[in-house]
Amino acid sequence: MPNITKYNAILDALLKLLETKKIQTISVSEIAQTAGIGKGSIYYYFSSKNAILEALIERNYQNTLETAKKLTTQENVSPFTRMAMIFQACRSSSLDAFADKSDLTQTSAYEDSVLHQKYLTYLITELKPVLTTIIQQGIEQGQIHFDYPEALAEIVLIVLAVKFDNTILPSSPDEIEAILQGLVSLLEKGTDNPKGSLNFLLTGYDWNGTDSQ
Amino acid sequence: MPNITKYNAILDALLKLLETKKIQTISVSEIAQTAGIGKGSIYYYFSSKNAILEALIERNYQNTLETAKKLTTQENVSPFTRMAMIFQACRSSSLDAFADKSDLTQTSAYEDSVLHQKYLTYLITELKPVLTTIIQQGIEQGQIHFDYPEALAEIVLIVLAVKFDNTILPSSPDEIEAILQGLVSLLEKGTDNPKGSLNFLLTGYDWNGTDSQ
């Protein structure tokens, strides 16, 4: 708990190393060396190597997700606009921190699977209650018609997270957009909205323009 | 390549060990010992510990998936019936081999993430072309209306695989069924089919009854 500085220095060190190496090839000694401290000190702040990774992921996505959460709870904004913010949050939070490394690793990128699984779990569980609320409010306001708001939220988030993470089913950007196009189309028909009306979910919300829809 | 017997003995050994231990805690020496061979021989048949796991997963799901593939290409059967077979294949292939271990592991089950990620990737990529074809034929026959058959196939498979695997978002059986109910409802509306008409996708297809729908 104490000396938050050194705590963060460790996370910074791991983050820096993750930019060029895979988790499995990064040793605790290496992290300690990069952080400029003794190896033993690592275990004063973290119980295991895994715990460092967990803490890093949490620290890394906390800001993005919290601002997303706050923005989406503004009830005066249209549910679809807030839904666009969720889309955007998934899109941007997926790769901004951990470099893709995909150019260097032709070998199956499975090695980082712990990291990606943690990311998927964290993102979906954090955003699910938010998106569920948004959908429910959309239903109350008559803009969305669907009988299973919670399930719909989870389905959308699963698809978004898996596709944006892009390690389980590596795809080109075009392929990703094609799937999203299908998802949006499915959403339109599923929520009784006219074809094309939700297309703005794809373009990415600019966070400061005028409200759409 | 040669001596397929010993090759399979190694896979059997790993499979047996996986029933009680997590991948990370299983050593190559242990696999060798269980298989009744020397450790060095392992590396005569496999290039790495990871390669053993990959081979095991492939061997394990090949039968299930191949029979599923064959069944689903029977064009004389209704697309929805064949879709039910896909649902069933995902459902049954998820846990039948690798024991759940969930009762023993209160600690976050992240450790097996390599295994589960491989499973997800394998299942989805294998079944996607099959399901895409089924949907396309359904569209041609006028039973399905949707503009993005390939995307729809991938979306459905992603949700099915993630939910049945149940490690990324651990849920109770009831919760899983709730999500599937939502997915089916979304499918009904998305493909212009009446509410409830696809509910039989949930019940599990019995593989020898009379055709439904």
Added chain:
DNA sequence: AAGTCACATTGACCAGTGGTCGAAAAAATG
């Protein structure tokens, strides 16, 4: 100023890892 004491830091150390390798055994070939 000295003494106290909880907190913080360290690297040698440990059991065990995945993977290598030369030698030996077994099989195949002539």
Added chain:
DNA sequence: CATTTTTTCGACCACTGGTCAATGTGACTT
């Protein structure tokens, strides 16, 4: 039988994640 090729093996290697007794540090008391 000899010779070559394919299999098998376990000692060995560099290194891993994690432990721990020893040591340092600085705030507080007297």
